[in-house]
Amino acid sequence: MTTTATQNPAENHVFEADVARLLHMMVHSLYSDRDVFLRELISNAADACEKLRFEAIATPTLLADDTDSRITLSLDEEKRQLVVEDNGIGMSRDELIEGLGTIARSGTRAFMERIEANKAGDGAQLIGQFGVGFYSCFMVAERVDVASRRAGADEVWLWSSDGKGSYSVGPTDMADAPARGTRITVHLMEDAKTYTSRWSVERIVKEQSGHVPVPITMVEKRGAEPIQLTDGTALWTRSKNDISTEDYTDFYRGISGQYDEPALTVHFKAEGRHEYTALAFVPGSQPFDMFDPDRKGRIKLYVRRVFITGDTELMPRYLRFVRGLVDTPDLPLNVSREMIQASPVLSAMRKGITTRIITAIEKLAESDQDAFIKFWENFGPVVKEGIYEDFERRLQLMALSRFRTTVSNDGYRSLSDYVKDTKPDQSAIYYLAGNSLDQLKASPQLEGFRARGIEVLLLTDSIDSFWVMNAPEFDGKTFKSITQGAADLAQFAKPDEEAGMKSETSADVQRFIAFARNTLADQVSDVRASDRLTESAVCLVAPEEGYDRQMEKILQSAGRLQSVAKPILEVNFEHPLVKGIAAQADSSSLREDAALLLLDQARILDGDKPADPRAFAERLTRVFQRALES
Numbered sequence: 001m002t003t004t005a006t007q008n009p010a011e012n013h014v015f016e017a018d019v020a021r022l023l024h025m026m027v028h029s030l031y032s033d034r035d036v037f038l039r040e041l042i043s044n045a046a047d048a049c050e051k052l053r054f055e056a057i058a059t060p061t062l063l064a065d066d067t068d069s070r071i072t073l074s075l076d077e078e079k080r081q082l083v084v085e086d087n088g089i090g091m092s093r094d095e096l097i098e099g100l101g102t103i104a105r106s107g108t109r110a111f112m113e114r115i116e117a118n119k120a121g122d123g124a125q126l127i128g129q130f131g132v133g134f135y136s137c138f139m140v141a142e143r144v145d146v147a148s149r150r151a152g153a154d155e156v157w158l159w160s161s162d163g164k165g166s167y168s169v170g171p172t173d174m175a176d177a178p179a180r181g182t183r184i185t186v187h188l189m190e191d192a193k194t195y196t197s198r199w200s201v202e203r204i205v206k207e208q209s210g211h212v213p214v215p216i217t218m219v220e221k222r223g224a225e226p227i228q229l230t231d232g233t234a235l236w237t238r239s240k241n242d243i244s245t246e247d248y249t250d251f252y253r254g255i256s257g258q259y260d261e262p263a264l265t266v267h268f269k270a271e272g273r274h275e276y277t278a279l280a281f282v283p284g285s286q287p288f289d290m291f292d293p294d295r296k297g298r299i300k301l302y303v304r305r306v307f308i309t310g311d312t313e314l315m316p317r318y319l320r321f322v323r324g325l326v327d328t329p330d331l332p333l334n335v336s337r338e339m340i341q342a343s344p345v346l347s348a349m350r351k352g353i354t355t356r357i358i359t360a361i362e363k364l365a366e367s368d369q370d371a372f373i374k375f376w377e378n379f380g381p382v383v384k385e386g387i388y389e390d391f392e393r394r395l396q397l398m399a400l401s402r403f404r405t406t407v408s409n410d411g412y413r414s415l416s417d418y419v420k421d422t423k424p425d426q427s428a429i430y431y432l433a434g435n436s437l438d439q440l441k442a443s444p445q446l447e448g449f450r451a452r453g454i455e456v457l458l459l460t461d462s463i464d465s466f467w468v469m470n471a472p473e474f475d476g477k478t479f480k481s482i483t484q485g486a487a488d489l490a491q492f493a494k495p496d497e498e499a500g501m502k503s504e505t506s507a508d509v510q511r512f513i514a515f516a517r518n519t520l521a522d523q524v525s526d527v528r529a530s531d532r533l534t535e536s537a538v539c540l541v542a543p544e545e546g547y548d549r550q551m552e553k554i555l556q557s558a559g560r561l562q563s564v565a566k567p568i569l570e571v572n573f574e575h576p577l578v579k580g581i582a583a584q585a586d587s588s589s590l591r592e593d594a595a596l597l598l599l600d601q602a603r604i605l606d607g608d609k610p611a612d613p614r615a616f617a618e619r620l621t622r623v624f625q626r627a628l629e630s
């Protein structure tokens, strides 16, 4: 039965609030690069053809006698129209409303915030990444009509909107829609006439959509012969020698939705027990949602050139920035999602691609320092998750990692660099973890290490605190936090002293330490003389057992620590202030204030607040008053 417009008039719908906001932004903020709308429509058309091929595996009748996928662009200069038509899966009424009236993806809010903040004017570059593709046609359209017929259905629906807040959906005549698939008629704005010009459209298609795996033809004007613009051959099936860098870049842009150049391209064919072809890219810049906990890998799975799913675990999480695809003849076409995840072919492919990508990164580190550092700055924080997660490859990933250290200045050091420059008898790789490099550099805990010329890794990524705890030895050296346990620095000489020389603790200092231990007993587990301080009077360290200071803070703020171990207050008995306080009689009321103030000072140096800000202020006032009176 054919449904006609007269039987059932179109209903009006208001766009979801987020869509309306997005449309407003499309038109007002992204105006500068309007060509992208065509890429987005073509990419949706190609996806629709791939979805149909996939559904047709189970239901071959969906294809009827029209088995070859195609995308056709028809231009009409007089009517100022551009039509993008595909013979793909098509959309039912509900799918039209769902697909073109709402925004399902959570990342869209982040996208809009970024556009609104107008950061680096990168809006157009973000369209593809955020998947807000279709709406981009309102950058050039006064009105858009989408006529669609879902494969196998005998209804045709027309969605129509001027992009100003509402749209209509209603049944339409068969004659107004393709026999299968979707026809999108873009009624162009006066200043967007260029999209009816053969040359413009041809240029944009070749530049932006040259590697879409569905052939694209163009009908220049009504009644003209169709011209083939691209042949839809899958790039990855061609020999590497026949593919230029530009070809790869275009393909990468299509698959990633990013506009940059790929930092690395890995294309290979595996033969032997499992056969597959992989084409994967490391992007040249960070995808916006790299740290989104829901973000999955973005490697598409094809079986004999048929797109099966984009939702497989073909990449370990710590390589989630890699984009690309794998095509294998070793899985059945009608493979289910569960079968895929459990399949040994999948794990073989995952292993194979992971190895190739890591090898390519290693080669980059050897061959092009600058490019490698750029890679590291973009993706290092994610790659380091692998040291924690990938038991098999953790040493390899540790060797790849680069760090800021107390001697790196503006550059980076590898662990091999570190180990090469360790002191004789230094058995540990020392590290200090925290939130910001500046704060770490100013940390009192570093003083004794600096004075002895011992390098310390400065770790600022949140994953750092995790992997260092589980990391195996690197080149025979263990990782040791300098905010935990004893520093044992006396074994290393300062430039002006001999190794093993320990200054004598005076009786006064010993007395003061005993007093402070007593006074601060409910706040610290110990007060002791420090060999890690040279300039500051005090610092806090964590006890030998348990977590270091930074890890404690991370776990505490995540609500994952039941009770926090009391820290140890280390006191620099060479410091004139400490000496002066220590010289006071035990009965002096200054001593109690001093002990408590020293503890709060250590807290502040650690980036924390005094335990009781009011009591802290009162104590400080008393000390000032005393100084003024004397």
Ligand SMILES: Nc1ncnc2c1ncn2[C@@H]1O[C@H](COP(=O)(O)OP(=O)(O)OP(=O)(O)O)[C@@H](O)[C@H]1O
Binding pocket: 040, 044, 045, 048, 086, 088, 089, 090, 091, 099, 100, 128, 129, 130, 131, 132, 133, 134, 135, 182
């Ligand atoms: N030509 C088409 N044929 C069939 N469905 C379509 C077509 N164009 C759009 N759609 C549907 O509308 C939805 C929204 O499209 P839109 O371009 O806004 O985002 P997307 O394509 O899902 O995201 P991404 O750009 O990340 O692929 C699509 O997911 C698809 O379901």
